[in-house]
Amino acid sequence: MPLGVDGSAADGEARCASVISVIAKHDVLVVGAGCAGMRAAIEAYDAGADVAMISKLHPTRSHSGAAEGGINAALGNAAEDNAEIHAYDTVKGSDYLGDQDAIEVFAEEAPGDIIQLENWGAFFSRREDGKLAQRPFGAAGSPRTVYAADITGHVLIQVLWEQVCKRDIPVYEEFFAWQLVEHEDRCQGVICWDLLHGGLKTVGGKTVVLATGGAGRQYRVTTNAYACTGDGMAMALHAGLPLKDMEFMQFHPTTLYPTGILLTEGIRGEGGYLINKDGERFMKHYAPNALELASRDVVSRSEQTEIDEGRGIEGSVLLDMRHLGAERIIERLPGSRELSMVYAGIDPIYDPVPVRPGAHYHMGGIETDNDGATEMTGLYAAGECACVSIHGANRLGGNSLMETITFGRRAGRSAAEWALSHTTVEVPESAERDAEARLRDLLDREGGERPWKLRDELGSSMLENFAVFRREEQMARQIEIIEGLRERYPNVYVEDKGEVFNSDLTQAIELGNMLDTALCMVTAGLVRKESRGAHARPHDYPTRDDENFLHHSITRWKDGGVELTKSEVRFTKWEPQERTY
């Protein structure tokens, strides 16, 4: 195919991209190869299943690797601690929306999971006595965040990838998962676009575990990688599955200005201050006990208030580490220092760094039980794309990495156990023809709008209308905006008509996924007339309303739009209390 001016084929004919083949069948298919996906695959393998992973990136490129500050478990190395305190901190952090039975399981099993990772060779930071070090993190009653300087995610990705290599688990790498295969009331595989070589390819699986992460790219200012576009959540949504608590999007308080790149909570854990333009440590007004280490939603709101009330600098506040000294910064926070220097041109040893809240983590996601099973037989989910719910309305720092491991493991095992007790897997032709038609539709379009326009409009409008503080009129407007974008989406065209590494195509698909999941988020947010956790409505509903809204929101896709219902929060020990830090 001769290279035309824009790389398109000279003849413009439909090419063999449309030939689909079921290229393999496995017991367990894990979609997504970050911490949750790799941990699930490892467990499925160890349970005796024939497992394979599908990932649109090489596994070590997954966004779990960008996590910095640490991973929580009640090891009790730094101070007295136990699973009950960890569970309580998590329940309170969730603003009482988290499912307490799941949280208890989580806090109970976390220590064993961390030890296992360490025994596998994870490179964690150490205490004087040689045990795993644990640092203080937001809203934690005891310092329990195990860490590796400030590159914890990187270390976890490396050890998990090593264990995947040890087991020689096959990875369908740079395969973009597009559509779930549902047949005879079971999920039986995934239809993918082979990004590297081209072509629609179906992989059959007796069970499928979705571990595809979040969708931070819906927002213009986000810590998330380009790849975080909510593909798994969208696939589940389109297959009729419920998404739970979608309105709860965590804004991380310390993202660099202007890029949104993450600066870890660990900086505050090491003693860093947040100051406004007057040099004041403003957190004393909002969280007099915990100060900078209050829960993330509290800190983000505090910062946003300072900024909105004119005490910020260029839409940001300042993160000040100078008093920690060069030695400590270089030893414990070298990654953060490098990020500041490269992306903000500031050396935190000498100057404070401008930071502001940025979209960071989806508390909500695909509804699962405590073993990662979804409503659809054979379909499981774990990690950020799932909602068990551990995090309720707000997540504690360090809990999401732990969730990927604990629930990745549980989902992997339960998927493997189910798969090993069933024998058949079948992919009907109709599913494949469906996907082929969608592909042709996208590729054959000439002229229209380029995806970046809609992507930018989504990103800016979400940041304006559905960020830290939410208002009725803005949310209503945002729903209209998203609907408008969804109307324009069928006219988006892909310039690259080629087969090999057509990321133009995959980026267009990702845009569609973001639009649909965003609609779920804002629809649920508008209806929740209270302030809870990360959903803050200080202008109309400033307090929590346990009487009317102590439930999860459930959004489903029905007739091309969002259907909203609710589900119960599961309580065990803790009654909702007033939440202060």
Next chain:
Amino acid sequence: MQVGLKIWRYDSATGDRALREYEIEAPEEATLLDCLDIVKDRHDGTLAYRKSCRMMICGSCGMRMDGAAVLACKTRMYDIAQEGRVPVISAMGNLPIVKDLVVDMDPFWSKFKAMWPWLEPGYDRPDDGREYRISQERMNVVHKEALCINCGCCVSECNAMESDPEFLGPQALAKGMRFVGDPRDGATVERLERYNREHGIWDCTRCYFCNERCPKGVDPRDAIAKLGAESIRLGIDRDMGAKHAKWFVRSAETTGWLREEELIPKTQGYVSAIKQLKFGASLARHGKVRPVPIPHVARDVDEARNLRKVVQEQDRAGALGIVQGERALARLAHGGGSESLEEIYARPGSAPRPFLPGEGSAEGQGSLTQADVTPGKEPTRKRGEA
């Protein structure tokens, strides 16, 4: 700001290639990756490149700028744009190109996997079912190697790999050292035996391109040196490269100066060295070697001899000899403790920070159209080819 880029487009199926120039408008804080996004979104949607985190941790966006491998997301464009420079962007070297700036990483990952890149626990597991007890200092023996994000920038520039494509390479060997130096790993000897084979440790040509290009400060060349040190410490030293290295040690402690004339027989063995007779004779004819080597002994060589005995009794054997210097050398990159960067650099003999594009003398001459930069064209000639 206005940014100009020349990008090598390449289709591996047809072999078509073209150097396309793009002029774009980008924000001042834009990185090379941001500029590629602008090109792809608004000018040419067919441009292919990898990206993900945009914060120097995932390792996706390795590519060459003016023939030198960089992470696109780490490369700020402001200075380059101010200078009016139009850099040439091409795919990383030493790996087959799939399309444009996307390379086939299979050879890279298969070398990675050839290193046994997972912990092989020994027999001394913690008996309380908890974590191993290890000091931070002991773990820090491999803390640089653990920084590696598998981006491929080192591999792209490796001179030895260019000449011998089967060389395991800086990335794989650094990963190997990460395990050799991990106290929890019980397979040190087996690993070193494997890494000492052909295309392993001793293939490294010490060009230091890997150290220079690595965006994370891994210093793969030093990791390879650590592997060599551990190998020799443990008596795994049958490779000619190890023998070569040991002859330098022997020379230093006997005559002080290198016993050059005996270097080849000591490295290759006296039998093989016979094959080099004609070569040796030509050197002898020009006085470069003498027919009968008379040791050229440096003054006070007994000090050097005794020095070796003294240090051998101390606990800095093997890789620790390199690790002990890391704290000081890191200060060159970090700018030191309480001193400001300016103060450090004002010290006599101190080095400026690694060069960024746009710094250094404007008189520099560089070749922008290196053979190695042009995709699909045969890389610089290998031995034996006319």
Next chain:
Amino acid sequence: MSTTEPAVKRVAYYKGCLASLSAKELDSSTKALAPMVGLELVELESVTCCGAGDIHEAEPDYYLHLNARILAYAEATGCDMLMTVCNVCTLNLRQANFMLQGDEELLARVNENLATVGVPAYSGKVDVRHFLWEIAEGEGYEALKQVAHRGLKGLKVAPFYGCQILRPSKLMGFEDPDRPWSLERIIEACGGEAIDYPAKVKCCGFPIIAAREETALGEVIQPIEQAIEAGADVMVTPCPLCHLSLDAWQQKLEASTGRAFKMPVLHLAQLVGVAAGLEEAELKFKRHIVDPRPALERLEV
């Protein structure tokens, strides 16, 4: 002809192993040239091989101590600069120097060991610089321009930097490792024409030329071929190991490719020495495997 005498700078001189034996021509040229560019060389005798990459790899603690000893003896001469004429020596000594200057504990430990064997202590005040850097800028460069009165008469010279005078740049730091200029500047100051080609900053293969000859030859062929293609008459290099690769091993390339390259390679001091009118007794071109004299005579240089 200018008669201004350059101010004399006293420097400790570490010639390294090759300049002591197989590359004696480098030592003789340097010693003859140095006073002409205002350098008084105080040659260090109580020294050893710097270890090259080999001792750094085989016994790195010993490598550190050997180089600390060289630095200590350099400091003992009262000079604040140690001058080298080899890429590898320069990297090794500078690296050891930074290790000692940047870590008080390490310096104390090394000094204690040095004292045990009778070597004076090192306090970290010596700067290690290659002769190349001395004459590429500043007073040395001015002096160079004055002495190069014979000139190279348009001789086309392909500079070969090699690796370790440029990288790692955080240790070497004299010039941009991808866009170096020092050799070109010197060539032009001597009346020659600097030839540009991509492999001038790549590896000559010397570290593995004995243990992995085939791989090394695949490296050494690149600069030679490219220099010829670019029309060079001769090459120049600041490193005697690179010189050995390019000059002595060139015949092996001819054996494997069937091509007679016949590309002469000069040491830096020789190139400047030719422009300054040094005699064969000092330049010792007869020691080269590929004789540079025909190329030089052709231009009546």
